Amino acid sequence: MENIKTEVLVVGAGQAGIAMSEHLGDRGINHLVLERDRIAERWRTGRWDSLVANGPAWHDRFPSLEFSSVADEEFASKDQVAEYFEEYVAKLEAPVRTGVEVTQVTRNVGRPGFTVKTSEGTIEANYVVAATGPFQKPVIPQIVPESAAVHQIHSSSYRNPQDLPEGNVLVVGAGSSGVQIADELRGSGRQVYLAVGPHDRPPRRYRGQDFVWWLGVLNKWEMSAPPQGAEHVTIAVSGANGGHTVNFRTLAHNGITLVGRASGYRDGLLCFDADLAKNVARGDANYLSVLDEADAYIEANGLDFPLEPEARELGDLPDCIANPVLELDLESAGVTSIIWATGFSVDYSWLEADTFDERGRPKHQKGVSEEPGVYFLGLPWQSRRGSSFIWGVWHDARYIADQIMIQRGYAAHPPIKSSAQLSTSAIG
Template identity: 65%
Template sequence: MTAKIQHIDTLIVGAGQAGIAMSEHLTRQNVPHIVLEKSRIAEAWRTRRWDSLVANGPAWHDRFPGLEFPNVDPDCFVKKDSVADYFEAYAEKFEAPVHTGVEVHSVTQEQGVSGFKVVTSEGVYQAQRVVSATGPFQTPVIPAIAPKNPDLYQIHSADYHNPEQLPEGAVMVVGAGSSGVQIADELLQSGRKVYLSVGPHDRPPRSYRGRDFVWWLGVLGLWDAAANEPGKEHVTIAVSGAFGGKTIDFRKLAKEGMNLVGRTQSFEGDHAIFGDDLAANIREGDQNYLSLLRQADEYIAKNGLDLPEEPEAHQLLEDPDCMTNPILDLNLSEAGVTSIIWATGYSTEYNWLEVDAFDEKGQPDHHRGVSKAAGIYFLGLPWLSRRGSTFIWGVWHDAKYIADQIVIQRQYQHYPDQA
């Protein structure tokens, strides 16, 4: 017997922040839809993050407009489980049609049939539109250079939870974006000897002259930058809400005992080989930091704001020995390194989306989330429409735009019934 095909206007894949935001806007515009989630709502926040993780933006900022975080200081950085609870509460608030525990196996477009055939673990759907809300953090990436040494405990940052899970000994953390630097700092605070491999990065101040950096990016219009700068597509952002929120200062971390090295290039036997770029990477991060301070000072002067001066923020510590005499070759055994944590990002996985919606590199081909394949949409990707697109509030605004486009297409599709 042929399984019954269920028909739906719009099918959303993923119930993280992107999927929940998308569902809210479609609900507001009375668009029939469902959200399919292979695990639980906001599952990644619960199980694919380390135990002590907090949001990188303050509670007043990193949220959807329709709901505040309950029982927290607006300026605090919310714990990861509370963020997951928030999305669950938000979905309940407007009764989001989320089906959890459902995996999407394939999305195909058949000749002579309107819309898309969506094969899932709970049955088959025929959807007029499909929104991929699976986000950018899908498949953890460990580079091919990782040593094939069974004596080394190696995990991706997605699988790191706390210092206690690692064997005794020193730890090498590869990657100094938000995840890598926070994990390295936690390990250092726990008493571990830590080597942190630092590549190119942006390094905004956590706060300046009484305002968090997210506020500065807002008033300076930097969240709304419509395109990434050439050459900075893979540059990470070193910022942290940990320990109440603090500016990442690599010189200070070195002074506290962290061993900084340049970008990891290769492994030769028991040796890790690093590029001679540590000083350059840190100084480029300094320029990013100082540039934002200058822009903030100019904004204050131009608008006559009464905000406290902070001249000490412009002063940098002396270059530590690791910058002036960098380690280029590290014998892991002699250094006591028993673990490597790869904070090296993620790749996207779209094998299930069998439609012509991708470019020659296999990446989504879209404009503000509307793909070149009619009826296919992407949400939650970096720089989807602007710099803020991967942040909670940015996803919400991107979802509103996509929902509006879906409504427009529905009007065309239903003509002349609505005439």
């Protein structure tokens, strides 16, 4: 693949890169998509075995292709999602090359475009789209030292209960991943502790519609930025077992011991903040606020939706919330594993561009970077709340494709003749 030239190089063939390819292809823009692994690799090997999509199949897809083997209201498994994207690439006849890793992107000196070094040679490109998404480097807080006598993994490395050492488990993180993993482990017979931080807790379904529908009609997917102070708040929602509303009170009544945020470790004792009740209460308040807005929408629009008063029954406050554990002796509690469902950081070490902050995060506006010719795609809140979801990244990709079209137009515009040239031309 030595010395290939393309107008746009797209790095990554997950949902972001595939969406980008579709919109570039629709505009007739020559491009190439490179993927170091397989198409949609993170869905294949970066998730646990029983994972399903958090949104129903009618919603969590691209507009021009439905899931062939998943009913509209069902939740696709991780393998079905990967198969969907493979099918999509075939449908588009997208120029995707797998097994090719991009190792360095540098701006050309004295001429337009970029030089891209890959595991299979060099590519010249006028524009580069970093479509590697937000799930690049697993983040494990430096709380429990590696030397501690406990097995520690990130949620991206968890596959199933059988892969863990025998014993009890602490799961840290109250988002969708942490909740689903904790519930699966409890169902396998393990005693489970779940560290719960700040979170949003929407209803899975309410009065006949899924929460993705409610967030749509209430314009919550279109929020351009998270509320002040809620930049790192996760969403606790599950599509597992046909989809259900996450209720931390119910999880506790079913045998999971809830604790506050993990905050420190000393001599085998793991310490937790005294914020559990507050976090659960705020999650409950968020849940009830969605129900209130949904009820108001139904009334304002005269919709004949079924009543669901039982949705407001939160359940009794479990003892582990009323009297939270603030210190846990891991050995005495029989905890042999800690699963850190604590998110990811980005890694753009391959991209040499003046558009990153001191933490290596992209500086951009809706994916348009501060480095001309460089674009980002698949980031959380890139343009709206829904940007990191399958359908949301498709719309962001359309915007990036439009921006590239605009830049192509500027690049093609001929220079204006100087006054001297105009005078000479007039005399001639």
